[in-house]
Amino acid sequence: MNNMISISSFFGVALSLFAYMIGLALQKKFKKGIFNPLLISILLVIAALLITGIDYRSYNVSASYLGYLLTPTTICLAIPLYRRLDQLKKNFWAIIGGITAGAVTSMGSVFLLCLAFGLDHTMYATLLPKSITTAIGMGISEEFGGVVTITVAVIILTGVLGNIICQAVCKLAGITDPVAKGIAIGSSSHAIGTTKAMEIGETEGAMSSLSIAVSGIITVLLASFFAGLI
Amino acid sequence: MKYMKQLCIIMAVAFAGEVLKALLPFPIPASIYGLVLMLVLLISKVLPLSAVEETADFLVSIMPVMFIPAAVGLLDAWVDLKPVLVPVTAIMVLTTVIVMVVTGRLTQFFMGLQHRREGK
Numbered sequence: 189m190n191n192m193i194s195i196s197s198f199f200g201v202a203l204s205l206f207a208y209m210i211g212l213a214l215q216k217k218f219k220k221g222i223f224n225p226l227l228i229s230i231l232l233v234i235a236a237l238l239i240t241g242i243d244y245r246s247y248n249v250s251a252s253y254l255g256y257l258l259t260p261t262t263i264c265l266a267i268p269l270y271r272r273l274d275q276l277k278k279n280f281w282a283i284i285g286g287i288t289a290g291a292v293t294s295m296g297s298v299f300l301l302c303l304a305f306g307l308d309h310t311m312y313a314t315l316l317p318k319s320i321t322t323a324i325g326m327g328i329s330e331e332f333g334g335v336v337t338i339t340v341a342v343i344i345l346t347g348v349l350g351n352i353i354c355q356a357v358c359k360l361a362g363i364t365d366p367v368a369k370g371i372a373i374g375s376s377s378h379a380i381g382t383t384k385a386m387e388i389g390e391t392e393g394a395m396s397s398l399s400i401a402v403s404g405i406i407t408v409l410l411a412s413f414f415a416g417l418i
Numbered sequence: 419m420k421y422m423k424q425l426c427i428i429m430a431v432a433f434a435g436e437v438l439k440a441l442l443p444f445p446i447p448a449s450i451y452g453l454v455l456m457l458v459l460l461i462s463k464v465l466p467l468s469a470v471e472e473t474a475d476f477l478v479s480i481m482p483v484m485f486i487p488a489a490v491g492l493l494d495a496w497v498d499l500k501p502v503l504v505p506v507t508a509i510m511v512l513t514t515v516i517v518m519v520v521t522g523r524l525t526q527f528f529m530g531l532q533h534r535r536e537g538k
Contacts, residue, residue: 204486226482230489237493244493251487257477258484260432263452264474270460270467282532286525293520297513305505315509319517322485327447337495340488342506346514357515363522365529372522376514379481401453408446 193246200251207232224348226380262323265401272394279367286368287399290375291406294319295414302418310334312418317407318342321378324404332415343378350377351384370395375403424473427465431456 193199210232211225237247269276276283295316302312314334317325322343329339354373363369366389373381374396382400386393435452442451459465492499499506 200487204483208483208486226485226489229483229486230492233486233490234493237490244491247490248487251490254484255487258481259435259447259449259452260428261477261481261484262449263428263431263435263456264470264477266453266456266460267467267471267474268478270457273461279529279532282525282528285528286521289524290517290521294513294517297516298509301505301509301512305509307502307505311502311506315506318510318513322488323449324447326488327449331447335495335498337488337491338499338506340485341492341495341499342510344485344489346510349511349514350518353515354518357518358522361519361522363519363526365526367529368522368526371525372518375521376518405450405454408450 193242194249197250197253200247200249201253203233203236203247204229204251204254207236224351224380226344227348230344258323258326262321265321265397268394268397269401272398275367275391275394276398283367283371283395283398284402286371287375287402288406290319290371290399291403291410294376295407295410299414299417307418309418313415314338315342316411316414318346319376319378320404320407321400324408328408328411332411344380347377347380350381354381354384355388366391367395371399374399378403421473424470427470428456428473428477431459 207229208225211223211228214228215223215225217223233247236242237244298312298315298318302315307315310333312334313332314329314336316332316334317328317339320328320343322340325339325343326336328334329336350373354369354377358364358369358372363372369388370385370392373385373392378400379397382393382396385396431452432448434455435448435450438451438455439446439448456465456470460467
C-alpha cells in the first residue's frame with residue numbers, strides 16, 4: 189500500500205483536494221476567520237501523513253503537479269486585474285503610491301527586524317517576500333537563496349493572520365476608505381487576506397486583488413536592492 | 419474546444435514567460451513576465467477577454483489548493499525552522515500589522531491629495 193502511494197501520480201492531488209473541501213465545508217459552517225480552508229487543509233494533510241507514516245516525498249510525487257499549475261495561474265491574475273482597470277485608472281497615483289509604500293515598508297521592516305534579531309542572509313531572504321502572493325514569493329526566496337518551504341509557510345501564515353485581524357486593525361488605525369482598506373489588506377496579506385476583503389465589500393475585494401499583482405511586481409523590482417542589505 | 423483554446427493560450431504565455439526569464443538578466447520569475455505579458459495582450463486588445471476568461475477564472479479559483487504541497491513541505495523544513503521559530507513568528511506578526519497600517523493610511527492620504535489636486 190505504502191509502495192503504491194509512493195509511486196502514485198494521483199494520491200497526493202486527491203488528498204490535497206479532499207482536505208481543501210473539508211476546509212471549505214468547515215468555513216461555511218462556522219464563518220470565522222480562523223477556519224481558513226487553506227490552513228485547515230494544510231493541517232489535515234500534515235496530520236494524515238503523520239498518522240499514516242507516509243513521508244512527504246511520497247505525497248509530493250503526485251502533489252507537486254499542483255505546484256506545476258502555479259505559474260500559469262499567476263499569469264491568470266492578469267484577468268481580474270484587467271477587469272478592474274477602470275478603478276485602477278481613477279485612483280492610479282494614490283494606488284501605485286500606496287502599494288509601493290507598502291512593499292517598501294514590508295521589506296524595510298523585515299530588514300530592520302532581521303537585523304534586530306541577528307538573523308543571517310538565508311533567513312532574511314526567506315522572510316523578505318513574506319507579504320506577497322506565494323507564487324511570486326517562492327520565486328524571490330529561491331532567487332536570493334532563501335528556504336522556499338519556510339517562505340511558503342510564513343507567507344501562508346501571514347495571509348491567515350491578515351485575514352483574521354484586518355477588520356480590527358483597519359478600524360483601530362482609522363482606515364475607513366474602501367479603496368484604502370482593500371489596498372492595505374492585499375498588500376499585507378495577499379490572496380488569503382483578499383478572501384476577507386471580498387466579504388467586507390466589492391470595492392475592497394477588487395482593490396485587494398489588484399494589490400496582489402501590483403505589489404508582487406513592485407516587490408520583484410525592489411527585492412534585488414533589499415536582498416543585498418544583509 | 420473553447421477551454422482547450424483558452425488553456426493553450428495561457429500555457430503559451432507561460433512558455434513566453436519562461437523564454438523571457440531565460441533571455442533577460444533580471445531576477446524576475448517567469449510567472450511575472452507572463453502576468454505582465456498577459457496584461458499587455460489584454461489592454462492592447464490583441465487578446466479579447468473571452469479568449470482566456472473562463473479557464474483563467476477556474477485556475478484562480480483553485481489557486482489556494484496549489485499552495486498545499488509546498489506548505490506541507492514544512493514537515494521537511496521543520497529542522498531549519500525550529501531554531502529560529504521565535505524571531506520568525508515575531509517578525510511575521512509585527513510586519514503584517516505594520517504593513518497593513520502604513521499602506522492603508524498612506525493610500526488614504528494619497529487619495530486625498532490626488533482628488534484635491536483634480537478638484538482644482
